[in-house]
Amino acid sequence: MKTSILGIFEEEDSLISALKKIRDKNIEITEVFTPYPIHEVFKIMKRKSKLQTAAFFYALYGLVVSYGYVYYTSVISYPLTYGGKPYHAIPSFIIICFVTTICSAIFFSVVTFFIRARLYPGKKPNIVDLRITDNAFVILINTQPEMTLSDIKTINSLLMKNGAVEVIEK
Amino acid sequence: MYDANIRGTLIKGNKTYHQITEDICRPLETSPNYWWYIALFLSFGALSIGTWSLYMTFNEGLGTWGLNNTVSWGYSIINFVWWIGIGHAGTAFSIFLLILGQKWRTSINRAAEAMTVVAVFCAGIFPIIHMGRPNIAFFVFPYPNDRGPLWINFNSALTWDVAAIPTYLMASAMFFYIGMIPDLATVRDRTTSKVKKAIFGFFSFGWVGSSKDWLRFETLSWILAGLMAALVVSVHSIVAMDFASSILPGWHTTIFPPYFVVGAILSGFSMVLTIMIIIRKIYKLQDYITDSHINAICKILVFISLIMGMAYGTEIFVTWYSGNEYEMFTFFHNRITGDYNSAFWIMVTSNAIIPQLFWFKKIRGKLLIVFLISIIINIGMWFERYVIVVTSLSKDLLPSNWADYTPTNVEVGLFIGTLGFFVMCLLLFFKYLPMIAISEVKGVLKSSKIKN
Numbered sequence: 001m002k003t004s005i006l007g008i009f010e011e012e013d014s015l016i017s018a019l020k021k022i023r024d025k026n027i028e029i030t031e032v033f034t035p036y037p038i039h040e041v042f043k044i045m046k047r048k049s050k051l052q053t054a055a056f057f058y059a060l061y062g063l064v065v066s067y068g069y070v071y072y073t074s075v076i077s078y079p080l081t082y083g084g085k086p087y088h089a090i091p092s093f094i095i096i097c098f099v100t101t102i103c104s105a106i107f108f109s110v111v112t113f114f115i116r117a118r119l120y121p122g123k124k125p126n127i128v129d130l131r132i133t134d135n136a137f138v139i140l141i142n143t144q145p146e147m148t149l150s151d152i153k154t155i156n157s158l159l160m161k162n163g164a165v166e167v168i169e170k
Numbered sequence: 171m172y173d174a175n176i177r178g179t180l181i182k183g184n185k186t187y188h189q190i191t192e193d194i195c196r197p198l199e200t201s202p203n204y205w206w207y208i209a210l211f212l213s214f215g216a217l218s219i220g221t222w223s224l225y226m227t228f229n230e231g232l233g234t235w236g237l238n239n240t241v242s243w244g245y246s247i248i249n250f251v252w253w254i255g256i257g258h259a260g261t262a263f264s265i266f267l268l269i270l271g272q273k274w275r276t277s278i279n280r281a282a283e284a285m286t287v288v289a290v291f292c293a294g295i296f297p298i299i300h301m302g303r304p305n306i307a308f309f310v311f312p313y314p315n316d317r318g319p320l321w322i323n324f325n326s327a328l329t330w331d332v333a334a335i336p337t338y339l340m341a342s343a344m345f346f347y348i349g350m351i352p353d354l355a356t357v358r359d360r361t362t363s364k365v366k367k368a369i370f371g372f373f374s375f376g377w378v379g380s381s382k383d384w385l386r387f388e389t390l391s392w393i394l395a396g397l398m399a400a401l402v403v404s405v406h407s408i409v410a411m412d413f414a415s416s417i418l419p420g421w422h423t424t425i426f427p428p429y430f431v432v433g434a435i436l437s438g439f440s441m442v443l444t445i446m447i448i449i450r451k452i453y454k455l456q457d458y459i460t461d462s463h464i465n466a467i468c469k470i471l472v473f474i475s476l477i478m479g480m481a482y483g484t485e486i487f488v489t490w491y492s493g494n495e496y497e498m499f500t501f502f503h504n505r506i507t508g509d510y511n512s513a514f515w516i517m518v519t520s521n522a523i524i525p526q527l528f529w530f531k532k533i534r535g536k537l538l539i540v541f542l543i544s545i546i547i548n549i550g551m552w553f554e555r556y557v558i559v560v561t562s563l564s565k566d567l568l569p570s571n572w573a574d575y576t577p578t579n580v581e582v583g584l585f586i587g588t589l590g591f592f593v594m595c596l597l598l599f600f601k602y603l604p605m606i607a608i609s610e611v612k613g614v615l616k617s618s619k620i621k622n
Contacts, residue, residue, distance in 0.1 A: 073321035123376025135187035
């Protein structure tokens with residue numbers, strides 16, 4: 001039993017118009033694969049990322065930890081006067097804390113990206129069509145058990161009518 | 171919104187997506203020209219000179235350098251600042267232009283980022299070897315140790331550098347690599363060689379180009395861009411504070427941080443220009459790196475060069491206006507007319523005067539002249555750091571302290587070594603990695619066609 005339908009497009013515009021029409025017919029689109037990021041696709045697929053919120057908290061974490069650390073070392077653990085400055089020399093601490101805040105936000109955001117996207121070195125790519133990384137825009141629709149043959153045919157013809165150059169059932 | 175067509179066509183030749191992949195992957199799939207081997211051979215030669223110098227430095231110590239008690243910072247700090255400056259361009263290019271929504275960056279950002287990573291690495295070598303005992307270089311990091319609870323001095327600008335430079339290296343390397351993952355997947359999916367498929371498969375992290383992945387990828391790019399924009403400015407400001415937080419005449423100025431940041435962008439952009447002209451010519455990528463790209467970089471250089479001229483002028487004016495006799499001596503008798511006047515005038519001519527030639531469209535259109543000017547700017551920027559480091563140190567507040575500085579062969583050898591390393595890494599990058607961001611160029615193809 002074939003479980004998925006791939007609609008292959010060669011142009012961004014035809015992909016977008018096909019996506020809109022399929023969405024209007026209330027057919028569930030499993031995933032869209034493209035050679036480059038397309039904002040319209042994100043909108044249609046209702047994709048949202050919370051990475052920026054996470055990055056804010058990573059930055060906050062970096063700030064608090066680095067300030068706490070610099071405060072602990074310079075004021076509590078070994079107070080030593082440098083150049084007549086107070087132990088708690090806020091202007092000097094700002095720079096270290098600024099840089100470590102950025103460092104923390106960048107490092108943890110990247111780690112989160114890899115974990116959330118489940119990308120890691122040596123991962124076997126589960127790619128539906130090798131042309132995706134070259135010039136193909138692919139709509140993947142997984143067939144549901146309740147779908148009849150005519151439903152599948154409708155999806156096929158819908159894809160073909162809207163500019164797909166090829167429809168593959170897998 | 172009014173869309174001013176000032177950039178011209180971004181990608182020439184009415185390309186298809188497949189053609190873009192073919193064109194950019196070609197250098198990876200064909201054997202390089204004879205020039206590539208010659209350049210690699212020369213870079214190995216330079217690297218061997220550097221290795222010999224490094225051996226001399228480690229084996230015999232810093233006595234092999236021309237430093238003395240007065241001029242305690244010489245070639246290595248000049249080179250450190252110069253390389254960091256060059257390392258600013260890649261990030262500045264990718265990030266500022268990404269934030270500003272400039273689509274023309276797509277053909278150039280990859281090579282600029284590669285250049286950044288290598289340049290920052292070259293820069294990082296110098297402070298470590300300057301310590302004289304690189305095996306205990308980790309002392310600069312704060313860690314609980316057996317000297318009691320004694321920590322490093324967080325009030326020192328040199329410690330700020332320790333935080334800033336590794337962060338910058340890490341961030342630029344991550345930005346460069348993550349941006350390249352989709353392109354590595356492209357190479358993985360088109361190669362027929364099993365070995366290449368395995369290698370690119372390993373490094374492309376299983377990328378499949380789904381909308382979920384692309385959204386996260388884009389979001390991460392924006393997060394990194396936003397954070398690194400602040401980082402770029404802060405890193406070179408911190409390098410400037412290594413100088414500005416001292417009390418030496420010529421260093422003790424508030425203008426230093428912005429002046430260094432602008433200088434870094436000037437030298438970095440001119441290095442981008444040099445490399446782009448070479449790539450364009452040798453790999454025949456004129457359709458991607460078009461005349462309008464070169465034109466745009468030249469225009470940016472005119473603008474930055476004007477700021478540099480303004481900074482040079484401001485320094486001199488403030489010196490005169492302050493009436494401080496030590497500052498007056500440093501600027502008027504040491505730099506402008508004294509022992510180091512040739513270095514000073516090379517600096518002013520190369521960084522503030524010669525780039526003004528880019529005002530003329532005819533000059534911007536002549537690649538050879540543009541190429542030469544880009545090299546002149548880089549030489550000028552090296553001299554700027556020479557003027558700053560050596561003139562102020564050699565004649566400080568106490569005349570009995572005064573001493574001259576002449577670099578030794580070992581110091582020059584180290585500089586040549588890093589140049590060799592830089593060229594070697596770039597050559598390997600041209601051969602083994604996609605030198606233009608394939609997916610990003612494809613992303614701007616549609617808007618480029620609309621313009622057509």
